[in-house]
Amino acid sequence: MKYHSSSFILIFYMCLLFPISGFSQSISGHIVNEAGEALAGVSISVEGTVLGAATDLAGNFNIQRIPPGSFTLKIHMLGYGSKEQLIQVKAGEILDLGTIVLTETPVTGEAIVVTAAKYEQKIRDISSSMSLINQRELRLRNIVTLDQALAYVPGVNINGSQMNIRGSSGYSRGVGSRVLFLMDGIPILTGDTREINFDVIPTYLISRVEILKGAGSALYGSSALGGVVNIITHDIEQSPFYYARIYAGMYSEPSYNRWRWSEERLYNRGVSAFGGRKLGKLGFQLGGSYALDDGYRQNDRRERYSFSTKFSWFVSPYQELLISANYMNQDRQNFLYWKDLDHALQPPDDQLGDKVRSTRYYISSRYRHVLGRKNFLTVRLLWFWNRFRDNISGATGNKATSGNLSSEIQYSMQLGQTIFTTGIEGIFNSAESNIFGEHSGQNYAGYCQAEFSPTNRWKIIAGIRGDYFDVDSLDSDYRINPKAGLTYSVTSRTTFRSSFGLGFRAPSLAEIFTSTVASGFQVIPNTGLKPERNSSLEAGLNHQISKNFSLDGSYFYNYFNDLIEGEFLQSGEVQFQNITRAAVQGTELVLTGRFFAGFMTSGLSYTYVDARDLDSHNFLRFRPRHLFYWNNQFSPGDVLVFLDYRFVKKYDRIDEKFAVIIPDADERVDAHIVDIRIAYPLQISGIPLRFNFEISNLFQYYHVDLVGSLAPLRQYTFSMEAGL
Amino acid sequence: MKFLLYIGLISLFLLNCNEGMSPSEPDRGITGVSGTVYFTNWPPADSIFDLRLILFRDFPPTDIQSAILSGQAVVYPAITDTFQLPLFVDDFPYQIETPAATFEYFAVAHQFGTNFLADWRVIGHYDISPQDTLPTALTITQGTLLKNINIYANFDSILFSL
Numbered sequence: 001m002k003y004h005s006s007s008f009i010l011i012f013y014m015c016l017l018f019p020i021s022g023f024s025q026s027i028s029g030h031i032v033n034e035a036g037e038a039l040a041g042v043s044i045s046v047e048g049t050v051l052g053a054a055t056d057l058a059g060n061f062n063i064q065r066i067p068p069g070s071f072t073l074k075i076h077m078l079g080y081g082s083k084e085q086l087i088q089v090k091a092g093e094i095l096d097l098g099t100i101v102l103t104e105t106p107v108t109g110e111a112i113v114v115t116a117a118k119y120e121q122k123i124r125d126i127s128s129s130m131s132l133i134n135q136r137e138l139r140l141r142n143i144v145t146l147d148q149a150l151a152y153v154p155g156v157n158i159n160g161s162q163m164n165i166r167g168s169s170g171y172s173r174g175v176g177s178r179v180l181f182l183m184d185g186i187p188i189l190t191g192d193t194r195e196i197n198f199d200v201i202p203t204y205l206i207s208r209v210e211i212l213k214g215a216g217s218a219l220y221g222s223s224a225l226g227g228v229v230n231i232i233t234h235d236i237e238q239s240p241f242y243y244a245r246i247y248a249g250m251y252s253e254p255s256y257n258r259w260r261w262s263e264e265r266l267y268n269r270g271v272s273a274f275g276g277r278k279l280g281k282l283g284f285q286l287g288g289s290y291a292l293d294d295g296y297r298q299n300d301r302r303e304r305y306s307f308s309t310k311f312s313w314f315v316s317p318y319q320e321l322l323i324s325a326n327y328m329n330q331d332r333q334n335f336l337y338w339k340d341l342d343h344a345l346q347p348p349d350d351q352l353g354d355k356v357r358s359t360r361y362y363i364s365s366r367y368r369h370v371l372g373r374k375n376f377l378t379v380r381l382l383w384f385w386n387r388f389r390d391n392i393s394g395a396t397g398n399k400a401t402s403g404n405l406s407s408e409i410q411y412s413m414q415l416g417q418t419i420f421t422t423g424i425e426g427i428f429n430s431a432e433s434n435i436f437g438e439h440s441g442q443n444y445a446g447y448c449q450a451e452f453s454p455t456n457r458w459k460i461i462a463g464i465r466g467d468y469f470d471v472d473s474l475d476s477d478y479r480i481n482p483k484a485g486l487t488y489s490v491t492s493r494t495t496f497r498s499s500f501g502l503g504f505r506a507p508s509l510a511e512i513f514t515s516t517v518a519s520g521f522q523v524i525p526n527t528g529l530k531p532e533r534n535s536s537l538e539a540g541l542n543h544q545i546s547k548n549f550s551l552d553g554s555y556f557y558n559y560f561n562d563l564i565e566g567e568f569l570q571s572g573e574v575q576f577q578n579i580t581r582a583a584v585q586g587t588e589l590v591l592t593g594r595f596f597a598g599f600m601t602s603g604l605s606y607t608y609v610d611a612r613d614l615d616s617h618n619f620l621r622f623r624p625r626h627l628f629y630w631n632n633q634f635s636p637g638d639v640l641v642f643l644d645y646r647f648v649k650k651y652d653r654i655d656e657k658f659a660v661i662i663p664d665a666d667e668r669v670d671a672h673i674v675d676i677r678i679a680y681p682l683q684i685s686g687i688p689l690r691f692n693f694e695i696s697n698l699f700q701y702y703h704v705d706l707v708g709s710l711a712p713l714r715q716y717t718f719s720m721e722a723g724l
Numbered sequence: 725m726k727f728l729l730y731i732g733l734i735s736l737f738l739l740n741c742n743e744g745m746s747p748s749e750p751d752r753g754i755t756g757v758s759g760t761v762y763f764t765n766w767p768p769a770d771s772i773f774d775l776r777l778i779l780f781r782d783f784p785p786t787d788i789q790s791a792i793l794s795g796q797a798v799v800y801p802a803i804t805d806t807f808q809l810p811l812f813v814d815d816f817p818y819q820i821e822t823p824a825a826t827f828e829y830f831a832v833a834h835q836f837g838t839n840f841l842a843d844w845r846v847i848g849h850y851d852i853s854p855q856d857t858l859p860t861a862l863t864i865t866q867g868t869l870l871k872n873i874n875i876y877a878n879f880d881s882i883l884f885s886l
Contacts, residue, residue, distance in 0.1 A: 257754050258747040261817055263872045298817060342747045352811040669744050702744035710745070 015636070025089050026064040029097035031055050031075065033104055039077060041135070042102065043112075046074040048373045050320035053238055057688050062238055065281070067317050068093075074112075077102060078208075082110045101111065103546070104598075115230040117451060118185065118219065118421055118459065119374065119412050125459055127485025127499040128216075129155070129540055129554050129588065133209040135234075140642065140679055142247055142694050142717050144270065144291055147198040150229070152629055153211055154590050154605030157648060159622055160706045163196060165213050165586040166556055167609035168226025168534075170622035172576075177507045179217065183231045184322075184366060186380040187223070190372040191402035192431035194223060194508035197386065200328060200360050202289050202306050204243060204272045207234045214556060215503030217538035218463045218483030221445050223427065225503040225534045225560075226662040229680040232625075233324065234274075236283035236312045242275030242723040249717030251296040253699055258342050261298045268717075269294035274308070275723070283312035284378060295335070295541040296713045298346045299354065302332035306654040308587040316369045329359040334392060337708030340663035344702075345403050345712045356390040374414035382406045398516060400433030402509075421463075422448040431509045435516040439509050443469040449483075469506045474527060479504045483631050493544040503534045507564055511576040523566075523574045530578050534560045549593040557585040565621070568655065584623075620650035622706075654707050662708040671703040671711065690721045754766035755866055758819035759873035761832055761848070764878040766812050773843070775809040776800060777818065777875075783828035783859060789841065798822045824866040829859050832877040848877030 003105040006617045015246040025163075031042045038059030045052035046066060053061040076082035080102040089095055104321045110288025116126040123130055131153045143149045147158050157164045159171045168170045169178045181188055181196040190197060197344040209231055214223035247267040254260055287308045295301050306328035313321040334354040347354070371377065384404040391397040410423035427443040449463030462484045470476035485499035538552030562578035569575055594601045607627040611620040626649035634641040648671040658665040677694040697714045705711040761777070779798040780791065791797040800820045801807045810816055817873030830850040850873055851859045864870055 255743065256747050257869065261819070263759065263817075344745070344747070349807055349810055352816065562809070627761070655746045664748070667745060673746070700743065702746065 002068060006708065013218070022601060023068045023097070025068060025075075025091065025093050026062060027066055027089065027119075028060065028062040029060065030099045031059045032099055032101055033080070034101060035608060036580050037284070037300040039080070039102060040442060042075060042077040042080075045074045046317075047074055048370055049317040050314065050368055050370055051317050052235070053235075054235065056237075056241075064238065065314065065317060074096075075100065076110065077110050078111050078132065079104060079114050080110070082112065083107050099626070113210050114185065114232070115212045115228055116421075117449065118378075118410060119376075119419065124489075124495050124542060125487055126462055127459070128495045128538055129213040129552075129556075131155075131211045131213070133211075137621060138203050138206055138209075139245070139690075139721060140640070140677060140692065142205050142249075142677070142719050144268075144289075144293075145198045146201065146231070147204060147273070148207070149203075149209070150211070152644060153648065154458065154629060155213060155588050155607040155627065156211065157624055157627060158705075161196070161198060163226075165183065165211070165227035165559075166586060166588070166607065166625045167611040167620070168558065170565060170620060175510050175566075176505065176576075177223055178226040179601050180220050180222075180228045181222075181231075182228060183362075183364060183382065184233055184324075184380070185230060185565070186364065186366075186408060187220070187377075187404075187406045187427065188382060188384050189195075189223060189404060190386045191384070191404035191429035192386075192400055192436055192508065193402075193510040194429075194505075197360060199304060199330065200326065200362065200384070201217055201231050201233070201271060202287065202308060202326065202328075204245065204274050204289060205233045205286060205308055205310075205326070205646070207232045213279060214499065215291060215481075215501040215534055215558070216540050217479075217481040218465050218501050219447060219449060220271075221427075221447075221465060221467050221481075222443060222506045222531075224468070225505050225536075225558075233310070234285070236276050236285050236310060238277060240275070240277040241719070242273070244271075244273035244723060245719060245721045246271045247717055247719035249694075250716050251294070251712075252716075254345065254702075254713035255700060259345050261343070261346050264294075265298055266294040268715075276310070278312070278314075281314045283310075283314070283422060285310040296345065296715075297335045297710070298336040299333040299352050302330060304328065304330040304332075319368070321365070321367050323365045325363045327333075328359070330356075330358045332356055332358075334390065335467075335709075337662045337706075338664070338710065341667050351392075354390065354392050355431060356388055358386070358387045358388040360384070371413075374412060374419055376412055378408075378410045378412075380406070380408045382411070386432075395578075396434070398433070398435050400431060402429070402431045402433075404429050417453045419451045421447070421450075430507060431513075436509055436513040437515075439513055440474050441469065441471040441506075441509060443467060443506065453653070459484045459487045467504070467506075469531075471509065471512065474512070477506070477531060479531065479533070494568065495542045496540070497542070498539045500535070500537050503536060504531050505564070506531045507576070511564060524569075526575050529543075529564060529576060530562050532560065532562045532564045532578065534558050546579035548595070549591070549599060552588075552590040555585075556588070556590050557583070559583050566655075580616075582620055583610060583614055584609060584611040584620070586610055599635055601633045601635075601645060602697075603629075605629045615624045621653050621655055622651050623649060624649045638681060640677075640679040642675075642679075644675045646673045647671065648673075648703075650703075658707045665707050668704050668707075669702075671705075672699075672701050673711075674698040674701075688721055692719045692721070693717070753867035754819070754821055754869045755824055755864060756819065756821040757862060757864065757870045759817070759871065759875070760809050761816045761818060761875045762854075763814060764876070767836075767879050769811065771836055772811060772834065773838060774833075774840075775811070775865060776835075777809070777820065778831050778833050779820070779822060779827040779862070780829040780831070781825060781827055781878045783861075785829055795823075798827070804847045804873055819869070822864055824864055824868075825860055826863040828861045830862055830873065830875070831859075832875055832885075834879065838872045846883045847881065848875045850875050853863070855864070 033395035037327045040057045042055040053063045055061045073085045111123045151158045155166045163179045175193045212228040216228045224316045251266040270291035272289035276285030290305045292303045308326040311322040337346045362384045367379040369377045387401045408425045412421040425445040430440040432438045445467040451461045464482045468478045481502040483501035487497045501641040513525045536558045538556045542552045544550045560582040567577045588607045590605045592603045611623040628647040630645040632643045650668045675696045679692045681690045694717045700714040754850045762878040777800040782828045832848040
């Protein structure tokens with residue numbers, strides 16, 4: 001199946017848009033903290049319009065083309081209390097709001113998020129657990145691909161490149177993600193394997209990441225069993241803006257001579273830059289990045305470049321069209337598992353020279369029409385194209401080309417104390433490969449949801465979604481997934497939340513049709529695969545202990561049916577099968593606090609996961625039972641020092657049959673990983689700069705992050721950023 | 725001061741962790757050589773019957789079969805090993821354990837025909853002074869791993885028939 005995506009998107013929007021005359025009014029202001037220091041990156045939006053801005057380095061903002069009338073200005077920034085200010089704009093007026101003071105708060109309850117309900121909410125008002133990663137954190141961590149940042153999120157564990165939220169996922173080489181990956185609210189999973197490609201969205205484009213935990217299929221459909229990750233990309237700002245970053249790093253040599261495989265020092269380095277501005281009603285943004293990583297293992301080198309662009313058209317204060325695109329090319333060698341424990345950084349000899357070339361691009365667009373307060377129409381389209389070719393299965397190798405077109409029309413409105421949201425979606429997947437064959441699939445869905453606030457203390461949310469899906473040669477199927485949730489503010493400092501929802505995941509084309517031999521594994525198709533399903537329940541309490549401390553605790557329970565996992569057959573072949581019923585339950589505690597008048601900020605999280613096969617009563621494979629993350633920030637003067645510690649309990653169970661193929665497959669230990677970073681900001685000739693030095697895996701702790709795969713060695717990285 | 729105190733406490737806690745995984749036996753100093761073999765001009769697969777790295781104690785090597793069977797010459801992979809050097813790669817990093825000795829000749833040997841005893845030739849050897857006519861000798865002492873012993877092997881260049 002072929003899609004003429006670009007033409008389709010253009011024609012679609014030309015039908016929707018119409019010209020509107022301009023407005024000459026503008027508002028401006030200056031935002032500071034309680035100490036009078038300018039705050040950069042504060043988000044300001046004009047409620048009931050698509051207008052907004054972010055403060056620059058000096059804390060100033062300016063919003064143009066605002067129509068005459070009364071509006072509520074919403075001001076928020078992670079780490080500070082949000083603020084609402086009523087403004088009256090007269091025709092031709094240039095309104096200066098003067099200095100606005102935000103109060104610092106270390107807790108995240110005031111943060112504004114969009115993933116839980118598809119419209120803006122305070123995080124404390126949502127009935128499920130959610131974590132956030134902001135842009136500052138991404139930049140300070142020297143993150144190259146997003147999975148590196150997600151590894152620090154409470155309850156999240158990265159198995160290889162596969163994301164596991166609270167025990168929802170094991171390991172299947174990324175195929176069939178149980179976490180839905182969104183970019184600005186629309187799914188971006190590969191068409192063939194339905195996996196997450198973390199490298200498809202360059203990190204410099206990311207403004208923040210929202211991680212919603214628990215089943216989300218009642219709003220998002222297939223794949224949202226374990227949770228939803230929504231990447232919010234950077235807005236195009238009013239004034240010219242730019243950001244550039246260059247980094248270079250080096251891996252430590254292993255302590256053991258037996259593990260040394262190279263005479264050379266092994267480095268990684270890269271550069272990225274982007275910038276843009278608005279010109280009248282139009283805005284644009286351009287960016288690019290290049291990264292080269294020698295890898296710390298033999299046959300693990302990778303080289304990647306990407307280009308991105310984004311255009312905005314502010315048709316009127318109430319209508320906005322965004323179009324963005326990214327192209328990425330990557331050449332990487334393929335390290336799948338070690339030769340044996342004595343050669344932990346080398347692959348088996350017959351896998352030397354294995355390599356993969358990947359090309360991916362997406363074109364995405366979003367049209368938003370604000371019809372009133374909490375009353376808007378959003379249309380989203382995304383075309384994601386992905387191709388890879390490798391030399392892994394003999395002379396011909398594997399190759400696959402896949403496409404994924406996601407489309408959605410969403411309408412939200414507020415009537416009294418109730419916010420209604422409804423929408424329809426269409427998703428089309430195609431694959432053409434010597435592994436999967438040539439196949440296509442479609443998924444059509446409709447959803448509706450209502451959030452009711454009988455009093456200021458209560459919020460009750462209920463929704464339902466119907467999905468119909470069809471894969472070319474197989475029988476079609478459908479699923480109905482309801483959800484319900486509530487939040488109750490016990491006091492101004494304590495909020496109780498509870499939610500229940502159903503989830504499902506339709507099997508990917510790859511899980512149904514894969515037929516290949518790779519790295520010693522022979523995979524055979526299974527055209528009888530059924531969708532996997534789950535029921536998810538959560539109850540949690542958020543309590544702000546004092547101005548500087550907050551505690552969040554939750555209990556979660558997930559019941560899975562027809563769970564799809566890769567199974568070794570008696571014949572030695574691997575096949576994806578609906579294997580079992582399973583229950584995954586546990587608790588999560590998150591404590592955040594600020595000490596010594598802001599000198600130290602600390603975040604501590606502990607997640608306990610008990611993931612059991614209900615038929616055999618064994619642990620599910622590749623699920624760590626304990627996760628403990630401790631992140632600290634110290635601020636001695638202008639310098640920022642970060643110290644992070646992560647503990648990941650070793651898997652209780654792996655696939656025992658891996659041992660037939662992978663030597664020393666059962667070798668694994670608990671993981672203790674410590675990272676330290678130092679950041680120093682300064683200005684040179686008026687250019688804001690920041691110098692960062694990071695040592696990851698400070699104590700050179702050796703552990704596996706998968707079967708037969710030693711996790712990264714100690715790495716020293718120096719980076720410099722400009723235009724913060 | 726508080727900062728140093730916290731860093732100190734956290735470091736003490738973390739230093740209590742051991743190093744995690746290790747090789748299956750305590751690591752000892754390896755006696756041997758390591759480096760990379762760079763290959764060019766690979767012939768068709770049907771004319772590559774075997775490929776080995778061989779360290780000879782003499783140059784030119786004499787009584788090759790006896791030297792190999794008696795262990796005087798070190799062969800990598802060992803003759804009894806079913807593993808072969810990877811084919812059609814641009815380079816291959818290697819590490820070979822040897823006895824402490826002087827090896828006058830370190831060569832990449834290619835078996836080009838079906839006769840295991842006769843159809844061998846050298847396609848590359850270790851020589852850091854190509855201006856003279858002798859290859860470079862390697863003296864390996866106990867507990868020492870000689871590194872960066874790189875060899876350039878060209879299948880179009882027959883240096884020696886074994």
